[in-house]
Amino acid sequence: MLFEPLEPRLLLSADLSFTALTASDLTLRLQVVDQVQHVQIVLADTAAQGGETIISSQELAQTSSCTITGSDSPIILPLT
Secondary structure, three states: OOOOOOOOOOOOOOOEEEEOOOOEEEEEEEEEEOOEEEEEEEEEOOOOHHHEEEEEEEEHHHOOOEEEEOOOOOEEOOEO
């Protein structure tokens, strides 16, 4: 019997989460995208266009909690 791997999917009603494996400069913000409020976890990234990379984004209405798990390294997390 042969099994084919399934493609990865994001559960749309899932909680927003991110695990930082190294020291990270993160921002948790509320952003309006196409007239819908989104909760975003953003990484400061000088190499990226605009100086940041959106790590995770989800509609606020679909978000019941937000979890950021850190490592032993410090994480800077301003709330905007």
